[in-house]
Amino acid sequence: MLDLALLFVATTLNPQNDLGIEKFHPTRLIVKCNQKPSLPGYKTLRWMPQIKRAVIQGASTLTVNSIDRVSRMPGILAVERDRAAKIAYVPNDPRWTDQWNLRTMKVDLAWDRTLGSNSAIVAVMDTGVNTAHEDLVANLWQNTGEIAGNSIDDDGNGFVDDINGFDFVGEDAIPEDVNGHGTACAGIAAAVGDNSIGVAGIAPKARIMCLKAAQDDGYFFLSNNLPAYLYAADMGAKVLSMSFYSDSLSPAEREAIDYVFSKGCLPIAASGNDSTVYSYYPAAYENTLSVAATVQSNAKAGFSDWGSWVDVAAPGVGISTTVTSGGYTTGFAGTSAACPNVAGVAALLFGARPDATPAQVRNAIEDTATTLTQSPFGEFSNYGLVDAQAALNALLDGNARRKSALVRYVTPVGQDPTGVATARIYGRSLDGRMTISTSRTRLATVAAGRDYRDIRLGPNTRSFTIHDRFNQIAEINAPVSNGLAYPLIEGASDGGGLVYGGFFETLENDRRNMRVTRRSNGSVMLEGTFRRLPGTGFTNLVLRRKYLGTVTGNERIQLYDWSSNSYPYGTFVDLRVGALPTTWSKLDLPVTNGQNFVDYEGTVYFRILTDGGQSADTELLLDFALLK
Numbered sequence: 001m002l003d004l005a006l007l008f009v010a011t012t013l014n015p016q017n018d019l020g021i022e023k024f025h026p027t028r029l030i031v032k033c034n035q036k037p038s039l040p041g042y043k044t045l046r047w048m049p050q051i052k053r054a055v056i057q058g059a060s061t062l063t064v065n066s067i068d069r070v071s072r073m074p075g076i077l078a079v080e081r082d083r084a085a086k087i088a089y090v091p092n093d094p095r096w097t098d099q100w101n102l103r104t105m106k107v108d109l110a111w112d113r114t115l116g117s118n119s120a121i122v123a124v125m126d127t128g129v130n131t132a133h134e135d136l137v138a139n140l141w142q143n144t145g146e147i148a149g150n151s152i153d154d155d156g157n158g159f160v161d162d163i164n165g166f167d168f169v170g171e172d173a174i175p176e177d178v179n180g181h182g183t184a185c186a187g188i189a190a191a192v193g194d195n196s197i198g199v200a201g202i203a204p205k206a207r208i209m210c211l212k213a214a215q216d217d218g219y220f221f222l223s224n225n226l227p228a229y230l231y232a233a234d235m236g237a238k239v240l241s242m243s244f245y246s247d248s249l250s251p252a253e254r255e256a257i258d259y260v261f262s263k264g265c266l267p268i269a270a271s272g273n274d275s276t277v278y279s280y281y282p283a284a285y286e287n288t289l290s291v292a293a294t295v296q297s298n299a300k301a302g303f304s305d306w307g308s309w310v311d312v313a314a315p316g317v318g319i320s321t322t323v324t325s326g327g328y329t330t331g332f333a334g335t336s337a338a339c340p341n342v343a344g345v346a347a348l349l350f351g352a353r354p355d356a357t358p359a360q361v362r363n364a365i366e367d368t369a370t371t372l373t374q375s376p377f378g379e380f381s382n383y384g385l386v387d388a389q390a391a392l393n394a395l396l397d398g399n400a401r402r403k404s405a406l407v408r409y410v411t412p413v414g415q416d417p418t419g420v421a422t423a424r425i426y427g428r429s430l431d432g433r434m435t436i437s438t439s440r441t442r443l444a445t446v447a448a449g450r451d452y453r454d455i456r457l458g459p460n461t462r463s464f465t466i467h468d469r470f471n472q473i474a475e476i477n478a479p480v481s482n483g484l485a486y487p488l489i490e491g492a493s494d495g496g497g498l499v500y501g502g503f504f505e506t507l508e509n510d511r512r513n514m515r516v517t518r519r520s521n522g523s524v525m526l527e528g529t530f531r532r533l534p535g536t537g538f539t540n541l542v543l544r545r546k547y548l549g550t551v552t553g554n555e556r557i558q559l560y561d562w563s564s565n566s567y568p569y570g571t572f573v574d575l576r577v578g579a580l581p582t583t584w585s586k587l588d589l590p591v592t593n594g595q596n597f598v599d600y601e602g603t604v605y606f607r608i609l610t611d612g613g614q615s616a617d618t619e620l621l622l623d624f625a626l627l628k
Helices: 004-011 064-071 094-098 100-104 107-111 181-190 222-234 251-262 335-352 358-367 388-397
Strands: 024-032 042-048 053-058 078-083 121-126 165-167 207-212 239-242 266-270 289-294 312-315 319-322 328-332 406-411 421-428 434-437 445-449 452-457 463-468 471-477 484-487 490-492 514-517 525-530 540-548 554-561 571-579 585-590 604-610 619-627
Touching: 024 064, 064 078, 094 328, 100 107, 100 312, 107 335, 107 388, 121 181, 121 222, 121 335, 165 222, 181 207, 181 239, 181 319, 181 328, 181 335, 207 222, 222 239, 222 251, 239 335, 251 266, 266 335, 266 358, 289 335, 289 358, 312 335, 319 335, 335 358, 335 388, 358 388, 406 471, 406 484, 434 445, 434 452, 514 525, 525 619, 540 554, 540 604, 571 585, 604 619
Parallel strands: 121 207, 121 239, 165 207, 239 266, 266 289, 289 312
Antiparallel strands: 024 053, 024 078, 042 053, 319 328, 406 421, 421 452, 434 463, 445 452, 463 471, 484 619, 490 525, 514 619, 525 604, 540 585, 540 619, 554 571, 554 604
């Protein structure tokens, strides 16, 4: 309960104060002077000779001009406004003490400034939502253009009786949750706060739009996803929470996500739970804010996917939330849990500033995130751990500083014989004063965003440097003497195997290497990606590597065949099966039908896998890997 005296103080403040965002008393000032003041038009309420300060009160609401007049009165040495501090907000929801995720993201500190508003609609696109749950029902979105139960499409949107959302699987207006996954996600993002029951949602005043796009067994088909995307955008959702991955990859889905973003809604998606750098969708689309999962120590959750395509991180284990039976759990986990944590923060920000654009909310979340670095992954998300308090302040005050610029990869590199190739520099905060130059000339930027620069490669572009203002942040040397090459972007392993190094270690034939340790099952595995290849494909995979330790058996060098199915439902194709080299060995492997190995986004999945039974000290050293 709030102390009544404090509550009274809060009600005397001017909520429309034009002097700033903080709360100040509308008629009182603190002045510094050498003796108790007697000022025309002001009553001295309190004199504090110990610090030579007095509290004075005027008869009318203070303005900038009236404060300035007081500051120029005889004997007044300094003037400051009578600022009000608030009691630190803690919700009365009994399970609040279990919600470590909210404190980790400083949501409780953000609540000291605002609880958001019901103008923010978060669309939970999932297995449905228990619309009768005691901790959700009051926050369900209501379609005011529809009359419940009359079997008429009152608002003409193509959906009948869609009061709280829609079931795109059953084709009806009852998006009920049998699986339980969607109800858990909804509770994290926007369960009712301060109702003395259950948990507190991150955006406790936001409205939950219930979109059932998944079957009860948890599978999301594109035919259900696409209309759900469009419904969220057209019906006014500000945030789209998508705790699913890899089940579909298509140009139609990308266009739907872009449409959602263009309509003022921020799509947020789980990165996936396979501990890989392989990019999953819809998280890896450029207009989606993708989320990795962390544990309580802020380390990457062991299952969480990661890499250059993952934007931020949020708690994803042991999360307290609502369940479809009507109760609660303390054990919801996965990037499925991390996603609605970020969706809730976004809804809180939209609630505090309803006119904000998706780009502004996303920028505030990313720019204020806390950088997380962990060996051997390095920075396992592009921006870091979400900080709700800092993001809110940045959005409302406009004072966020962009993170330091960083280059994560460049693709392709080398000399283009025709002089028309475009290469992408990808990283973080690349929207500053960037210059990209060879020893002789500056390379032209043809497109740019917060996280990328597209540059024109000429016929003589063998190497170039990248500067942010006066600081060199990267030097790129082409790995081949002529022609274009697409370098390996990043690598990962699983099952106890670790990967040290990435793009810069595998770019050139030099003494910098990617190092891959043995997995617990006795094999060595490296998963890696090449990005932004043309749909026409490529003709060769070139790499140089060797193995340390007492090695035995064979290695398989493979590429994923997208024509066989969407990952992970298709097959890898062997380009080589042979003995493990113990000295440096270069391979130039021809690839037939190279277009089959490139997905719709221009990504190629690469894998090296050895037989089991390797000694504990076995390691793979990869000097370079590229597609030509």
